[in-house]
Amino acid sequence: MSTATMLGNDPGWIILVKGLFIFVFCVLCTLMAVWGERRIVARMQMRLGPNRVGKFGLLQALADGVKLALKEDLIPAAADKIVFIVAPIISATTCFMAFAVIPMTGKVHLFGHVTAMQLTDLPVSVLYILAIASIGVYGIVLAGWSSGSTYPLLGGLRSSAQVISYEVAMGLSLVAVFIYSGSMSTSEIVAAQHKWWFAVVLFPSFVIYVISMVGETNRAPFDLAEAEGELVGGFHTEYSSLKFALFFLAEYVNIIAVSSLATTLFLGGYHALPGLTFTENWLGGWFTFFWFLGKVVMFFFGFVWLRGTLPRLRYDQFMKFGWKILIPGSLFWILVLATLRVMSQRAASRTLVVGFSIGVVLLVVAISSLYDRSKEKAEKAGAILPSLPAPSFPIPEIPGQGFINGRSEING
Amino acid sequence: MTLFHLALQVGRTATPEAVQFWLLAPIAVIAALGILVVKKAIHAALLMAWVMVTLAIFYIAEDALFLGIVQIVVYTGAVMMLFLFILMLVGVDSTESLGETIKGQRIPSILIAVGLLGLVVSLLGRATITQPAVGLATANADGNVQGIAKLLFTEYVWAFEVVSALLITAALGAMVLAHSQQTKSKFAQRDLSIARFRKSSLGGAAGLPTSGVFARHNAVDVPALLPDGTPAPTSISQTLKARGDMITSDGFALESIEEQED
Numbered sequence: 103m104s105t106a107t108m109l110g111n112d113p114g115w116i117i118l119v120k121g122l123f124i125f126v127f128c129v130l131c132t133l134m135a136v137w138g139e140r141r142i143v144a145r146m147q148m149r150l151g152p153n154r155v156g157k158f159g160l161l162q163a164l165a166d167g168v169k170l171a172l173k174e175d176l177i178p179a180a181a182d183k184i185v186f187i188v189a190p191i192i193s194a195t196t197c198f199m200a201f202a203v204i205p206m207t208g209k210v211h212l213f214g215h216v217t218a219m220q221l222t223d224l225p226v227s228v229l230y231i232l233a234i235a236s237i238g239v240y241g242i243v244l245a246g247w248s249s250g251s252t253y254p255l256l257g258g259l260r261s262s263a264q265v266i267s268y269e270v271a272m273g274l275s276l277v278a279v280f281i282y283s284g285s286m287s288t289s290e291i292v293a294a295q296h297k298w299w300f301a302v303v304l305f306p307s308f309v310i311y312v313i314s315m316v317g318e319t320n321r322a323p324f325d326l327a328e329a330e331g332e333l334v335g336g337f338h339t340e341y342s343s344l345k346f347a348l349f350f351l352a353e354y355v356n357i358i359a360v361s362s363l364a365t366t367l368f369l370g371g372y373h374a375l376p377g378l379t380f381t382e383n384w385l386g387g388w389f390t391f392f393w394f395l396g397k398v399v400m401f402f403f404g405f406v407w408l409r410g411t412l413p414r415l416r417y418d419q420f421m422k423f424g425w426k427i428l429i430p431g432s433l434f435w436i437l438v439l440a441t442l443r444v445m446s447q448r449a450a451s452r453t454l455v456v457g458f459s460i461g462v463v464l465l466v467v468a469i470s471s472l473y474d475r476s477k478e479k480a481e482k483a484g485a486i487l488p489s490l491p492a493p494s495f496p497i498p499e500i501p502g503q504g505f506i507n508g509r510s511e512i513n514g
Numbered sequence: 515m516t517l518f519h520l521a522l523q524v525g526r527t528a529t530p531e532a533v534q535f536w537l538l539a540p541i542a543v544i545a546a547l548g549i550l551v552v553k554k555a556i557h558a559a560l561l562m563a564w565v566m567v568t569l570a571i572f573y574i575a576e577d578a579l580f581l582g583i584v585q586i587v588v589y590t591g592a593v594m595m596l597f598l599f600i601l602m603l604v605g606v607d608s609t610e611s612l613g614e615t616i617k618g619q620r621i622p623s624i625l626i627a628v629g630l631l632g633l634v635v636s637l638l639g640r641a642t643i644t645q646p647a648v649g650l651a652t653a654n655a656d657g658n659v660q661g662i663a664k665l666l667f668t669e670y671v672w673a674f675e676v677v678s679a680l681l682i683t684a685a686l687g688a689m690v691l692a693h694s695q696q697t698k699s700k701f702a703q704r705d706l707s708i709a710r711f712r713k714s715s716l717g718g719a720a721g722l723p724t725s726g727v728f729a730r731h732n733a734v735d736v737p738a739l740l741p742d743g744t745p746a747p748t749s750i751s752q753t754l755k756a757r758g759d760m761i762t763s764d765g766f767a768l769e770s771i772e773e774q775e776d
Contacts, residue, residue, distance in 0.1 A: 185560070225659055229583045233570075236591025240563065243595065247556065247602050259599065266595065286659065 105205065105289035106223045108216065116212060120221050124201045131398075132354040136163035139406045146410035167347060175343040180250030189248060190341065190348035193241030197355040199234045203227035204362045205289050206394050207372050210387040219391060220289060227288040228276055231363060232269065235318070239265050241352065242327075242337050249340035257336030260417065261320050261327030267424045268317035268324075271310055274432040278307040278439050279367050292371035301368040306435045308368045310428055312404075315360040317424065319353070321405055323412035324420060361401035362394075369397045438462050531575050542568040555601050563594045577650050580659050723749040727766040736763045743767045 112120075137152065137160060144151025152159035177186055207219035224230055239262045246258015280286055282304060283294035291300075301308040317324045327336035338349045365371060372390035374381045382390050415423070445455050545561045545568070552558050566589045573582035654661055666674055710719050723746050726732035727739050737760065738749035745763045747755070754760055 182554075182556075185556070224579055224583075225657060226579050226583050229580070229587065233583050233586035233591065236587055236595070237567070239591070239595060243598055243602075244560070247598075255602065259602065262595065262599075266592070 105218050105220065105293070106287065108209070108218055109220060109223050112217055113215070116215055116217060117221065119212065120217075120219065123219070124221060125198065127206075128198055128201060128355045128358065129351075131358050132351055133163040133167070134160075135354045135358065135402060136166070138402070139409070142403065142406045143410045146407075170347045170350075171344050173343040175345065176340075178250055178340050181340065182248040182250065185244050185248035186340075187345070189241050189245035190345045190352075191241075192244065193238060193352040194348040194355075196234050196238035196241065197352045197359060200231045200359040201362065203230055203288050204359075204366055205292055205371055206362075207391045208382060208387050210390075218289070223287055223289050226286045228280070228286050228291070228363075228367070231359075232273055232276075235265075235269060238352070238356070241349075245341065245349070246337035249337075251340055253334045254337050254339045257327045257333040257339065260333070261337060264320065264324065264326060264420070264424075265318050267421065268314040268428075271424055271428040271432060272314040272318060274429060274436060275307040275310040275314065276367065277436050278304045278432075281436070281440055281443055288366050288371075291367055292373065295370040296373065299368060299370045304368070304439070307432070308364075310432045310435075311364060311368065314424075314428060315364060316405065316408060317420070319356050319360055319405075321353075321357065322409035323414050325414060326417050326420060357402060357405055358398060361398045361405075364401055365394060365397040534575055535572070538568050538571060556598065559594060559598055559601055562597075563590050566590045566594065577654065578658065580662055718748075725749045725751075727763050730766045731763070733761075735759050735761055736766070739763055739767055 140162070141151040141159070152162035155161040155165045177183060202221040203224060205218060205220040205223075209216060209218055212219075242265070243258050243262045246254045246256075246262075249255070279291060279300055282300065283291045285291060285294070320327050327333070333339075338346055341349060372382075372394040373379070374390070374393050381393075441458065442455065445458065542565055545564045548561045549558045549565070552561065567586060570582040570585040570590070573579075573585060656664070710721075713719075723738045723740075725734045725738055726736050726749075735750065735754055737745040737747055740746050745767075747760075750760050
């Protein structure tokens with residue numbers, strides 16, 4: 103019985119229970135993520151991090167949340183009230199919706215009912231996630247615009263431009279997965295990875311996805327929307343209290359959502375590590391949930407590690423990287439992959455496949471070396487000032503005019 | 515035969531669909547009317563986005579999953595978003611007027627709109643009147659996505675390519691129209707610094723003097739005093755000067771050296 107038919111047989115109350123489970127899972131994950139991030143970053147910076155509230159400071163995020171909720175809720179006089187209130191609601195609701203199609207466990211018993219921990223399955227699940235993400239951008243744009251102030255507007259436009267550009271790269275990296283698994287449904291993609299994870303088979307796509315998922319969630323080193331030195335807090339500068347808390351929640355739920363998608367599409371979803379497949383039957387199949395969670399936590403640790411290690415990129419560098427490297431790169435990779443796929447479907451000879459692969463590698467090497475050479479030339483040609491001997495004190499030498507004798511200048 | 519009966523024929527439970535329809539359809543119609551009524555352009559754009567999302571939900575309810583999702587990705591996610599960008603950056607609210615900006619465009623645009631309407635109606639008529647409906651089950655025999663892909667990349671591949679060429683041309687045209695060629699390179703900080711040193715005198719090479727009189731008065735509206743005791747007007751910001759918010763610094767000047775010696 104495929105997952106889709108299994109989910110189709112769910113009675114209404116099971117669907118409600120699953121919805122509740124997803125909501126609780128996301129909120130708990132956010133609380134733990136905030137605490138975990140602060141502790142991990144603290145450890146990386148040789149500090150302790152929050153350790154006062156609860157055991158190991160575990161309740162710190164909860165305490166912060168309560169404090170945030172009790173703060174005064176301000177709406178600026180220049181704000182467009184309705185849009186100002188709607189924006190955080192859009193952000194916070196859309197981020198949860200992506201989880202509807204994420205398969206968290208294999209076949210399990212839930213209150214005596216055989217099902218899988220996945221709310222629903224569509225033939226176009228992954229596209230559905232992209233669609234939801236594109237609605238989520240409205241939250242950011244509208245928050246920026248409705249604040250009626252310059253910094254939030256600029257921050258909002260910046261981050262939505264960023265999210266949209268990196269969504270293109272992300273969508274292209276997913277195409278390889280669709281080609282390879284022959285499906286856009288999350289459960290079928292997970293099933294297609296029972297032998298080899300797509301992170302291994304489609305390694306370039308995996309790399310592109312991981313980069314673009316950091317870009318898409320507006321996280322360091324791509325957190326340009328919140329570049330404090332330039333834009334204060336970005337789109338949420340004017341927000342306070344619960345409305346700010348909603349944006350905060352949305353950010354972390356988004357991180358968990360893209361990590362879950364990465365797990366589902368590239369790391370075999372809820373499947374165990376190769377060689378440990380016997381663990382999938384433990385706890386009546388519920389143990390697969392821990393595999394899923396473990397992989398998501400691993401991605402989350404990656405997010406924190408990046409934040410603790412890398413400085414922020416400049417905006418133009420970031421956009422250039424996305425449009426000039428990631429997108430053409432993934433287009434090229436899809437071309438190569440589709441060709442290989444057709445070859446294998448038409449049962450091409452092994453020598454042809456190997457020859458094609460070697461040709462592609464040679465082409466890439468040739469192009470990259472040509473690029474390096476042209477860059478070197480451009481650097482040489484672009485040098486404005488010729489290198490001259492060290493200037494003498496007190497007046498620096500002037501290019502093209504040689505040394506100026508300070509004394510003769512003054513005496514006329 | 516109504517749509518309702520058709521839906522029954524294919525064997526779908528029509529009740530949830532009907533409930534969904536009667537819940538969403540009024541909201542969609544109200545939002546669509548709101549586009550015409552609301553004052554701010556951004557609110558109209560938002561209502562438009564909402565209408566598109568409800569349309570997508572209707573498509574999904576009609577078993578056109580792929581179409582519904584693509585409707586959201588393309589129209590709500592990309593097209594409306596670009597529209598919002600433009601509205602926000604240009605600020606249409608302030609300059610909205612009903613006057614003709616380009617002379618003589620009203621009549622051709624009405625003609626084109628009527629022509630487009632005729633085209634759409636005739637296409638719809640041809641698709642529904644002459645050809646009998648095959649039903650969802652036949653159309654989605656190999657799956658909805660696969661069915662669309664098969665049609666799009668075999669029978670209609672030419673039309674598909676023509677549309678994509680049209681879109682690319684439009685995008686290029688927009689870029690050409692919007693892009694202004696920079697005739698000379700930008701005068702950046704580095705060039706500014708070089709230019710300062712290439713002047714006939716090196717007087718301003720270290721930058722303009724700062725305002726205020728050393729140790730006696732440091733307000734920004736007081737010109738600095740040069741070593742010979744004369745005030746330096748270049749030390750005051752252009753804005754302050756234009757406003758006339760500049761006071762004299764003569765009162766802070768020390769007597770000249772000759773006078774002191776006397």
